[in-house]
Amino acid sequence: MQDDDKRSAAEAAVNEVADGMLLGLGTGSTAAHFIRALAARRLAVTTVATSDASAALARSLGLPVRDFAEVARVDLTVDGVDEVDATCRAIKGAGGAMVREKIVASASTRMIAIADGSKRVEQLGTAALPVEVLPFARAFVEDQVRALGLVPELRRAGDGEAYLTDQHNLVLDCTGVLGQALEPLAVALDATPGVVGHGLFLAEIDLALIATSGQVIRLER
Ligand code: 5RP
Numbered sequence: 001m002q003d004d005d006k007r008s009a010a011e012a013a014v015n016e017v018a019d020g021m022l023l024g025l026g027t028g029s030t031a032a033h034f035i036r037a038l039a040a041r042r043l044a045v046t047t048v049a050t051s052d053a054s055a056a057l058a059r060s061l062g063l064p065v066r067d068f069a070e071v072a073r074v075d076l077t078v079d080g081v082d083e084v085d086a087t088c089r090a091i092k093g094a095g096g097a098m099v100r101e102k103i104v105a106s107a108s109t110r111m112i113a114i115a116d117g118s119k120r121v122e123q124l125g126t127a128a129l130p131v132e133v134l135p136f137a138r139a140f141v142e143d144q145v146r147a148l149g150l151v152p153e154l155r156r157a158g159d160g161e162a163y164l165t166d167q168h169n170l171v172l173d174c175t176g177v178l179g180q181a182l183e184p185l186a187v188a189l190d191a192t193p194g195v196v197g198h199g200l201f202l203a204e205i206d207l208a209l210i211a212t213s214g215q216v217i218r219l220e221r
Pocket of ligand 1 (some may be wrong): 030079080082097101170218
């Protein structure tokens with residue numbers, strides 16, 4: 001059911017795509033539904049991907065994927081979220097791709113978030129906030145985020161080793177976000193040496209398409 005709703009939101013997002021667009025492809029299971037639905041529609045688009053996994057999926061389905069290092073502007077990015085509120089602010093990064101996702105979102109004229117209804121919250125911060133950290137700076141950044149009132153936990157991969165992002169950095173999953181003022185928190189994290197990025201998306205998302213029992217609602221910023 002939840003997966004059906006992810007697919008419904010993804011299919012609704014494909015309706016926002018036009019021939020000729022350069023698209024940003026998000027990461028995660030909902031974004032994967034979008035990539036599959038996009039490929040099935042056979043539109044004349046090119047893409048950039050926010051993760052190696054999404055690039056591989058898109059290429060396997062015949063979508064052209066450009067190297068984002070050679071791209072400055074993107075027309076539309078479609079991506080999943082871990083939590084989204086009524087004003088399209090979101091927490092992202094459970095899939096570990098939040099740094100590339102934010103860069104591609106920032107390069108995009110428009111960003112659409114897609115999700116099943118379980119991701120819609122009144123207040124952000126029940127989900128852990130992922131913070132990507134240079135391995136060199138791990139203990140320092142852990143100390144800094146504790147001083148911000150968060151509780152960091154080093155993300156581990158399935159084999160018990162430290163999880164590494166596509167950039168070979170660590171992720172601290174931080175609890176304690178609920179009730180915090182989010183804009184100052186984002187500014188403080190952005191200003192912390194050793195923090196490569198984090199999953200607070202407070203201004204990037206223009207439209208959220210949320211599907212519940214097959215019904216898709218639109219939340220506009
Ligand atoms: C990856 C993300 C994902 O978009 C987010 O975690 C949602 O994933 P899913 O669609 O699998 O629930 O931010 O970094």
